[in-house]
Amino acid sequence: MSKQSQRVERDLTMSRGMVEAIAHEMRENDEVFYMGEDVADYGGIFDSTQGLLDEFGYDRIMDVPISETAYLGAAVGAAQEGMRPIAELMFVDFFGVAMDQIYNQMAKNTYMSGGNVSVPMVLTAAVGGTYNDAAQHSQTLYGTFAHVPGIKVVVPSTAYDAKGLMHNAIRDDDPVLYMFHKRLMGIGWMPAPDGPKTPVPEEDYTIPFGSADVKREGEDVTIVTLGLHVHRALEAAEQLADDGVDAEVVDLRSLVPLDTDTIVGSVEKTGRLVVVDEDYRSFGVTGEIVATVADESLAALDAVERVAVPDVPIPYARPLEQEVIPDVDDIAAAVERTQ
Amino acid sequence: MYADMVTARHYEERLQEEYLEGKQPAFDISAGPIPGELHLAAGHEASGAGVCQHLRDDDTVTAPHRPHHVAIAKGVDLKRMTAEIFGREIGLGKGKGGHMHLFDPEVKFACSGIIAEGCPPAAGAAMAAKKRNTDSVAVAFLGEGAIDQGAFLESLNLAAVHDLPVVFVIEDNDWAISMPKERVTDVQDGSQRAKGFDMPGVRVDSDDAVAVYEAAGEAIGRARDRNGPSVLELQVHRRMGHFMGDPETYRSDEDQDAAQARDSIERLAETLRGHGVDDATIDSLREAAHDRVEEAIEWAKEQPQPEPEAAHEDVWVNPPSGVTDTEPEYDLAGGDD
Ligand SMILES: Cc1ncc(C[n+]2csc(CCOP(=O)(O)OP(=O)(O)O)c2C)c(N)n1
Numbered sequence: 208m209s210k211q212s213q214r215v216e217r218d219l220t221m222s223r224g225m226v227e228a229i230a231h232e233m234r235e236n237d238e239v240f241y242m243g244e245d246v247a248d249y250g251g252i253f254d255s256t257q258g259l260l261d262e263f264g265y266d267r268i269m270d271v272p273i274s275e276t277a278y279l280g281a282a283v284g285a286a287q288e289g290m291r292p293i294a295e296l297m298f299v300d301f302f303g304v305a306m307d308q309i310y311n312q313m314a315k316n317t318y319m320s321g322g323n324v325s326v327p328m329v330l331t332a333a334v335g336g337t338y339n340d341a342a343q344h345s346q347t348l349y350g351t352f353a354h355v356p357g358i359k360v361v362v363p364s365t366a367y368d369a370k371g372l373m374h375n376a377i378r379d380d381d382p383v384l385y386m387f388h389k390r391l392m393g394i395g396w397m398p399a400p401d402g403p404k405t406p407v408p409e410e411d412y413t414i415p416f417g418s419a420d421v422k423r424e425g426e427d428v429t430i431v432t433l434g435l436h437v438h439r440a441l442e443a444a445e446q447l448a449d450d451g452v453d454a455e456v457v458d459l460r461s462l463v464p465l466d467t468d469t470i471v472g473s474v475e476k477t478g479r480l481v482v483v484d485e486d487y488r489s490f491g492v493t494g495e496i497v498a499t500v501a502d503e504s505l506a507a508l509d510a511v512e513r514v515a516v517p518d519v520p521i522p523y524a525r526p527l528e529q530e531v532i533p534d535v536d537d538i539a540a541a542v543e544r545t546q
Numbered sequence: 547m548y549a550d551m552v553t554a555r556h557y558e559e560r561l562q563e564e565y566l567e568g569k570q571p572a573f574d575i576s577a578g579p580i581p582g583e584l585h586l587a588a589g590h591e592a593s594g595a596g597v598c599q600h601l602r603d604d605d606t607v608t609a610p611h612r613p614h615h616v617a618i619a620k621g622v623d624l625k626r627m628t629a630e631i632f633g634r635e636i637g638l639g640k641g642k643g644g645h646m647h648l649f650d651p652e653v654k655f656a657c658s659g660i661i662a663e664g665c666p667p668a669a670g671a672a673m674a675a676k677k678r679n680t681d682s683v684a685v686a687f688l689g690e691g692a693i694d695q696g697a698f699l700e701s702l703n704l705a706a707v708h709d710l711p712v713v714f715v716i717e718d719n720d721w722a723i724s725m726p727k728e729r730v731t732d733v734q735d736g737s738q739r740a741k742g743f744d745m746p747g748v749r750v751d752s753d754d755a756v757a758v759y760e761a762a763g764e765a766i767g768r769a770r771d772r773n774g775p776s777v778l779e780l781q782v783h784r785r786m787g788h789f790m791g792d793p794e795t796y797r798s799d800e801d802q803d804a805a806q807a808r809d810s811i812e813r814l815a816e817t818l819r820g821h822g823v824d825d826a827t828i829d830s831l832r833e834a835a836h837d838r839v840e841e842a843i844e845w846a847k848e849q850p851q852p853e854p855e856a857a858h859e860d861v862w863v864n865p866p867s868g869v870t871d872t873e874p875e876y877d878l879a880g881g882d883d
């Protein structure tokens with residue numbers, strides 16, 4: 208697509224934003240291909256490849272056997288040959304069956320080769336709960352992957368970000384784990400909040416990793432979050448505004464690399480920090496962000512709150528799931544505790 | 547066998563109705579009395595019934611994400627299983643597991659939503675039986691789409707070298723979500739994989755519950771007699787989408803029609819008639835099954851939802867100090883069977 212193409216701005220769902228970037232990169236580069244379960248005829252269970260089969264055929268939009276070790280490892284191998292595979296893990300919860308290929312091969316080969324080998328692949332995976340699918344299909348697991356050196360970890364929250372981050376991910380020479388929240392994709396059977404559907408330019412553009420986005424400016428408190436919870440935080444911020452609390456919402460967009468400057472800058476302005484995460488609380492994103500701010504600017508911290516899943520597997524029944532996954536009220540209450 | 551099969555079929559029909567409640571007109575997976583994914587097994591009944599006929603309460607079964615027909619045939623408490631699917635406090639897992647994660651230790655039944663991951667624990671249960679020198683056995687059910695997974699192949703090898711009393715039952719319904727079998731394997735007969743591990747592999751190529759019963763009897767008898775593991779592959783069919791709400795746009799009408807035409811329940815009824823069982827007997831078996839299902843569903847729906855705070859319990863049996871106790875405060879008695 209040429210740079211001169213008209214800047215028609217259409218509202219797209221997050222999945223359309225992702226798919227548009229993938230299609231663009233596949234047109235530009237024959238070495239880009241997509242592998243996964245139910246990605247061809249089905250178009251991805253969460254619409255992550257919707258429509259791609261028609262244009263690119265089965266050779267480049269590849270359905271694979273249910274063998275995550277084999278096909279995620281094959282993506283590593285193809286990437287080491289210089290191709291640019293995108294491999295989809297249908298639910299991030301299934302990583303366990305293929306973890307060696309992810310955290311020992313994909314993540315570490317560059318380092319162990321002294322930088323002589325690169326693994327330019329994208330691993331996409333659906334994350335998140337809110338639809339009562341229980342403990343093996345509802346995890347978010349941001350922290351698990353961000354903890355392992357060698358993996359860049361990206362989490363879009365809007366269609367605009369999804370497209371720009373995907374362009375960047377495919378062009379990146381390192382392995383990128385691109386984690387999309389099911390609830391944001393805009394699929395018919397899992398209604399999304401209004402926020403993720405945004406105007407998206409037709410031409411390609413990149414959003415550099417490590418650039419957090421201030422989705423709402425505010426003076427009184429900084430809410431740092433990502434994925435679905437950006438939208439919950441924005442809703443909480445609107446509620447809080449009625450009570451005279453002006454919250455700033457920082458959308459991390461990538462965990463690795465982490466945009467420390469934006470986070471610290473915001474906390475230095477507001478003095479109060481609330482970190483919201485849909486992953487387990489202990490040893491995770493909330494602890495990491497608080498520690499980062501403490502390292503960089505301890506004096507700026509007047510109050511800190513963490514809102515995350517309280518270290519229990521995600522339960523099935525609705526009242527139980529609602530109890531553990533942070534909602535708008537949980538975020539608002541945490542903010543109030545900092546005031 | 548017939549009773550188990552009609553119970554399973556009617557159960558699934560009723561669950562389907564309940565599941566769709568609140569999800570109309572626009573299908574929203576998180577709405578209604580049964581949220582989350584629901585994988586129904588209509589078309590698989592001969593497998594659960596034919597295999598589990600040979601099992602006792604002290605034999606272990608692991609099932610995959612499509613578990614109801616196997617659970618029913620294994621004798622899982624139907625009322626508490628239903629309560630679990632409706633997310634009730636008195637459900638088998640107190641509403642924490644849901645339909646893909648049913649655990650009934652009374653009859654040694656468990657299932658998991660991760661493909662092929664029931665195979666290693668089944669081998670482990672067989673290992674325990676062997677070490678303790680009992681004559682109980684273990685059976686792992688999995689789909690034909692799951693047999694490319696390392697967990698299955700590694701379990702076959704482990705079971706073979708240790709002569710474990712375990713049977714791996716492959717339910718071949720031709721589909722793994724949208725992937726037809728021929729696109730994920732070059733070997734049409736999955737039971738052949740057993741040969742690579744030097745164990746018997748048998749395939750029953752029809753939806754004939756009697757043939758399933760006979761083949762399962764041999765495989766399970768072999769395990770019980772301490773003659774080692776085996777693989778049993780059963781041709782079943784998928785009458786519905788992979789999960790409720792699956793539009794099945796990838797599947798041809800002919801394939802769907804063919805699946806509908808191959809009804810193992812009708813086939814078994816014919817066989818029974820051929821053996822002189824009269825229609826009144828068959829009807830009464832079916833009616834009793836329907837009543838049992840209705841009763842379980844009505845009972846389950848009347849049960850209370852769990853208290854939100856219960857979400858924090860049961861992470862541990864022996865909670866580290868400072869962590870919420872796991873003792874249930876409510877009385878768990880009240881199931882059937
Ligand atoms: C490790 C893992 N990978 C992928 C999935 C997603 N998934 C659930 S069911 C299924 C297809 C299973 O097909 P098959 O084993 O043939 O059983 P069927 O659904 O046909 O009964 C897939 C890919 C999963 N649950 N676990």
